Amino acid sequence: MKILKIYTDHSKVYHEMQQVIFNYEKDFQLYHRYLSKLKCKKILEIGSGSGNLAKYFIDSKYDYTGLDNSKEMIKLAKEFVPEGKFILGDMRNIKLEEKFEAVVVTGRTFTHMTTNHDVMFALYSIHEILQKEGWLLFDNFNTEEIFTNFREQSTHKAKYEGRNYTRKSTTSLDLEHGWTWKWAAEYEIEENNEKSSFKDEMILRAFTGEELTLFLRMNGFKTKEINKEANAILTIAQKINDEKTNAQKLYFKQKLKHLS
Numbered sequence: 001m002k003i004l005k006i007y008t009d010h011s012k013v014y015h016e017m018q019q020v021i022f023n024y025e026k027d028f029q030l031y032h033r034y035l036s037k038l039k040c041k042k043i044l045e046i047g048s049g050s051g052n053l054a055k056y057f058i059d060s061k062y063d064y065t066g067l068d069n070s071k072e073m074i075k076l077a078k079e080f081v082p083e084g085k086f087i088l089g090d091m092r093n094i095k096l097e098e099k100f101e102a103v104v105v106t107g108r109t110f111t112h113m114t115t116n117h118d119v120m121f122a123l124y125s126i127h128e129i130l131q132k133e134g135w136l137l138f139d140n141f142n143t144e145e146i147f148t149n150f151r152e153q154s155t156h157k158a159k160y161e162g163r164n165y166t167r168k169s170t171t172s173l174d175l176e177h178g179w180t181w182k183w184a185a186e187y188e189i190e191e192n193n194e195k196s197s198f199k200d201e202m203i204l205r206a207f208t209g210e211e212l213t214l215f216l217r218m219n220g221f222k223t224k225e226i227n228k229e230a231n232a233i234l235t236i237a238q239k240i241n242d243e244k245t246n247a248q249k250l251y252f253k254q255k256l257k258h259l260s
């Protein structure tokens with residue numbers, strides 16, 4: 001799987017830009033509302049990035065673990081939130097003995113599950129590390145909004161401690177792996193009158209509520225609520241059985257045969 005430069009070589013740019021252009025406090029309050037209602041304190045955040053949300057969870061006394069598949073992001077998160085616990089790992093194959101009351105996949109991280117194979121493996125893996133009747137909260141891009149108001153160009157600017165960041169994004173329809181699009185970004189960094197730049201590109205995916213509900217059901221979850229706001233769709237689902245579902249038995253048997 002290709003990893004974006006913004007999550008690796010340029011993770012500091014991600015960390016600084018996002019703090020300016022994204023409202024983490026508002027995002028945290030949304031998760032906090034649901035997690036409080038569900039009485040979940042022991043949580044795993046998947047796609048914890050540089051720890052921008054971790055800070056809020058820890059300040060609010062959650063028993064918090066963050067997981068991310070970029071070692072650069074994990075390093076930044078440990079520096080930014082030294083009291084946090086951060087683990088390097090891929091959500092499609094989580095290797096943890098510990099079980100959690102809730103898993104939160106934040107910041108549209110699930111958008112990187114661009115094939116049905118990725119989605120099946122991720123949900124299987126998340127199901128495994130949840131306690132009995134545990135909860136999954138994950139946000140995604142909302143297909144209806146993204147694909148009916150498709151924006152081909154956008155520009156974001158952010159100023160952080162004397163550094164001026166500009167990101168110019170160009171998007172085009174892909175539709176090869178579901179509701180997918182190609183995103184290409186050009187970053188410019190200006191500091192002390194010196195300029196540098198880099199480019200990044202990737203395929204991203206949006207989901208409809210019905211697609212998510214079906215994938216969840218195939219992997220032993222029941223969808224309890226779908227909350228749509230602008231281009232985001234937050235799904236709240238509960239693990240309903242410990243055994244493998246028929247869909248999982250069939251799918252993973254086929255996959256293993258294919259791999260052997």
Ligand SMILES: C[S@@+](CC[C@H](N)C(=O)[O-])C[C@H]1O[C@@H](n2cnc3c(N)ncnc32)[C@H](O)[C@@H]1O
Binds near residue numbers: 049053067069089106
């Ligand atoms: C859009 S960022 C979100 C980061 C953070 N939640 C935030 O809102 O700032 C997506 C994060 O997911 C991580 N990621 C991407 N694919 C992943 C995977 N398969 N398993 C675990 N983490 C992944 C990236 O390294 C990146 O840090």
